[in-house]
Amino acid sequence: MHSTAVRIQNAFGFFTTIAFFVAALTALSTILYPANPSASINLRNIKVRTGRPHYTSTKSQEYLLLNFDLDADLSSLFNWNTKQVFAYLTVIYGSSGTANKHTENEMVLWDAILPSANAAKLHLVNEQAKYKVNDISGKFLESNATLRFEWNVQPHVGALCWGSIEADSEGNVLSQAEKGKRGKWSFQIPPAWGKKPATKKAAA
Template identity: 45%
Template sequence: MYTSLVRAQNAFGFFTTVAFAVAALIAASDFLSPRAPTGTLKTTNVQVVRGRPHYYSTKKEEYAIIKFSLDADLSSLFTWNTKQVFVYVTAEWPDSTSGATNATNKAVIWDSIITSPSADHLTNIGPVAKRKLIKSAEGKSIDPSRGKLSLKNQRPKYQITHPTGKVAETDGVTLKLHYNVQPWVGILTWNQDRDYGLWKKMAGGLSKAFQFPAVKSKTADKAKS
C-alpha cells in the first residue's frame, strides 16, 4: 500500500496543491494594488490616400494615415506580478453601412509592449540594447518610469481602411488608448469601463472627434501649381 510510487504520487499531489494555492494568492494580490491610468491623445495630422491592398490588385482602396501625440501615465499598472503591458491606440468611428444599431468600426493604428524589469530578457530587441536595458533595471522589481509615455507627432504603425474600401470624409472619428496587463500569474486584464474597487477606469485616453479628409485629386494639385 505504501510503496515508493504511491509516496511519490502523494508528494507530487501535495506539491501541486501548494503551488496552486501560492499562485492563487499571487494573482489575488493584484486586486490590492491600486490602478489609476491616465492618458491624453490628440491628432496632429490626418491624410487619406489611395492604394492597392496588394501588388496584384487592380482595385484601389482608401487608406487613412493618422499622426498623433500621446502623453500617458500607466505606471500604476506595474506591480511585482506584472510581466508586461501591451499598449495600443485605435481609431473608432460609427458604422452606418452594416445596418446594426450602435455598430462601431475599430482599427489599431499603433501598438507597443512595455516590459517590467523582471521580464527584460524576453524583449525582442538587439543584444546591445537588451544589455543596456537589463543593466538599467538592476535591483528594481518595479520601475514606474516604464509606464510613462510621451510621443509627439507619432507616425502610425498601420494604415487603416474599411471593408468597403472608402474612408474619406467620414465623421465622428476618435482615437482611444487601450492597455492589456499580462501578469506572471493570473488573468489578463484590459481597459475598464467603470471603477472596480482600487482599480479605476482610465482618466482621459480619448481624443476629440475629427473627420477623415477627402482624397486629394491630381487635377486639384496641378491647378494649385
C-alpha cells in the same frame, strides 16, 4: 503502504496542492493594487489618400494617414503579478445612415508591448500610425471618428484585464484639461485627396 511509489506520489500531490494555492492567492492579490493610468493625446495632420493594397491588385481604396503625440503613464499597472502590459491606440468610427454595411468599426493604429514599469511611461511626438488604416469596404465616407487609448494587463498567473481612456465623456479626468487645447481625441475623417467633401456634393 510506505513504498517509494506511494511516497513519491504523496510528495507530488502535496507539491501540486501548494502550487495551486500559491497561484490562486497570487491571482487574487492583484485586486490589492489599484491603478491610475493616465494618457493625453494630440492629433496632427489627418489625411486620407487613395492607394492599392498590393502592386498586383487593381482595386484602389482609401487609407487614413495621421500623426499623433501621445503622453501616457501606465506604470501604476505594474505589480508583482504583472508580466507585461500591451498598450494600443485605436480609432473608432461609425458610418450609420450611409451605404456602408458596417456601422461600427474599430482598428488599432499603433501598439507596444511594455515589459516593465520603466517602459510604461510613453512620450511620443509626431508618431505615425504603425499599421495601415483602411476600411473593410475601402471607403471611410467622412465618418466621425474618436481615438481610444487602451491597454491589456497580462499577468504571470490569473485573469487578464483591460482598461481604456476615451475622450468623449464629460469630466474625463484623463483628457487632461490642464494641457489646454491638447487632448484632441475626436475628428471627422476628411475626404480623400482630390475629392470634394460629401456635404458640398449634396448641396450641388
